[in-house]
Amino acid sequence: MEENLEHSDWMKGIKETGFTVPSGYFDDLNTGIKARISAERLRNVVQETGYDVPDGYFEKLHTTILTKTTSQSVSDTKPKVVRLWRSNILKYASAACFLIVAGAGIYFNYNQPATINGIGYTDAAAEQMLFDIDEEVIIEHIEANYRDEQKPTATEEALENYILNNYSQNDLTGNL
Amino acid sequence: MKQVEDSEILEKFSNTKTRNEAFNLLLNKYQQKIYWHIRRLVIDHDDTDDLVQDVFIKVWKNLENFRNDSQLYTWIYRIATNESITFLNKQKQRNNTPLDEVSAELEQTLVASSYFDGDKAQMKLQKALLTLPEKQRLIFNMKYFDDLKYEEIAAITGTSVGALKASFHIAVKKIETFMLNEDITF
Numbered sequence: 283m284e285e286n287l288e289h290s291d292w293m294k295g296i297k298e299t300g301f302t303v304p305s306g307y308f309d310d311l312n313t314g315i316k317a318r319i320s321a322e323r324l325r326n327v328v329q330e331t332g333y334d335v336p337d338g339y340f341e342k343l344h345t346t347i348l349t350k351t352t353s354q355s356v357s358d359t360k361p362k363v364v365r366l367w368r369s370n371i372l373k374y375a376s377a378a379c380f381l382i383v384a385g386a387g388i389y390f391n392y393n394q395p396a397t398i399n400g401i402g403y404t405d406a407a408a409e410q411m412l413f414d415i416d417e418e419v420i421i422e423h424i425e426a427n428y429r430d431e432q433k434p435t436a437t438e439e440a441l442e443n444y445i446l447n448n449y450s451q452n453d454l455t456g457n458l
Numbered sequence: 459m460k461q462v463e464d465s466e467i468l469e470k471f472s473n474t475k476t477r478n479e480a481f482n483l484l485l486n487k488y489q490q491k492i493y494w495h496i497r498r499l500v501i502d503h504d505d506t507d508d509l510v511q512d513v514f515i516k517v518w519k520n521l522e523n524f525r526n527d528s529q530l531y532t533w534i535y536r537i538a539t540n541e542s543i544t545f546l547n548k549q550k551q552r553n554n555t556p557l558d559e560v561s562a563e564l565e566q567t568l569v570a571s572s573y574f575d576g577d578k579a580q581m582k583l584q585k586a587l588l589t590l591p592e593k594q595r596l597i598f599n600m601k602y603f604d605d606l607k608y609e610e611i612a613a614i615t616g617t618s619v620g621a622l623k624a625s626f627h628i629a630v631k632k633i634e635t636f637m638l639n640e641d642i643t644f
Contacts, residue, residue, distance in 0.1 A: 310623070310624075313627050314623060314627060316627075317626065317627035317630040317631065320630045320631070320633075320634045321601075321602060321630050324583070324602075324630075324633065324634070324637070325602070327579050328579045328580050328583045330576070330580065331494070331497075331498060331576065331580065331583075331584065331603060332574055332575060332576015332577065332580030332581060332583075332584065333494070333497055333498070333503075333571075333573060333574055333576070334573040334574060334575045335493075335503060335573055336503075336573065340489060340490055340493070343489060343493070343507070343510065343511070344485055344486075344489060346511060347485060347489070347510075347511055347514045347515070348481075348482065348485070350511065350515055351481060351514065351515055351518035352477075352478040352481055352482070352518070
């Protein structure tokens with residue numbers, strides 16, 4: 283029976299298994315085997331890296347990580363929400379206070395005389411302008427324009443007081 | 459001691475009552491593996507200490523959203539790998555170090571390290587590793603020291619198995635050449 287099977291006609295036609303390998307496989311296999319042998323030989327010489335850690339390091343590390351993770355999570359639970367408005371009365375009272383303060387601010391702002399702001403601004407500008415002009419220029423200007431005028435008989439101090447009392451800084455800068 | 463299964467950790471973590479216990483189990487299982495994985499890349503113990511804490515804080519924050527389409531340990535390894543490579547890149551930028559001087563700097567760290575008690579051969583192997591490009595070093599470490607399968611390394615690094623094999627072979631050849639030049643026979 284066995285003999286018959288080995289020499290049966292259908293078996294004679296099958297010479298190949300049908301299995302294939304990736305292209306260039308046997309070249310790579312050669313390299314791979316050599317590398318494995320080298321690695322195994324190396325392993326006989328060096329099994330460990332040689333690196334060391336401080337005594338009790340891993341116990342300490344374990345605790346440190348747990349402190350930063352699981353222990354931390356207990357305090358990381360959802361924050362407590364405190365209601366700002368506990369009752370409607372407080373809510374309406376706060377709104378009313380806000381409206382009163384805002385209304386009073388707007389009322390007083392609108393009733394301020396408009397000229398005050400304007401004058402304040404021009405006075406400040408004039409003062410700044412006088413300050414910026416060189417004193418020599420002012421003296422030259424006065425001498426050139428008022429050379430023919432009769433010199434006042436009053437003292438300089440009295441004259442300065444008179445000017446300050448009767449003319450604004452705007453009048454003075456307007457004439458310069 | 460019986461090693462707890464990842465599925466058990468994940469199941470416990472999904473329940474708020476047993477979440478802390480699950481994370482404790484996860485730390486017990488992976489803390490040291492992740493430490494050594496990072497340490498072999500960044501060399502310095504203090505840098506590793508900071509990074510390993512950052513990794514597990516990220517794990518804690520994101521484990522809730524972890525989907526079971528990848529394995530837990532490859533996911534943690536991937537976080538650790540990304541953190542380490544980001545750290546090394548930042549270090550290069552901060553020190554404005556040209557690429558060819560990076561290994562020299564890491565070698566200095568290795569030699570000056572208070573926490574290295576390896577013998578001559580171990581020191582040579584680490585020096586040899588530092589001559590490799592970062593990715594080859596990463597792959598060699600995971601294959602050689604962690605004994606991970608190529609498929610697992612592929613899941614961690616996002617590289618094909620074929621490319622990983624090629625990288626590992628090249629790395630081994632380079633190390634072999636380096637060690638022989640340093641009179642370490644094997």
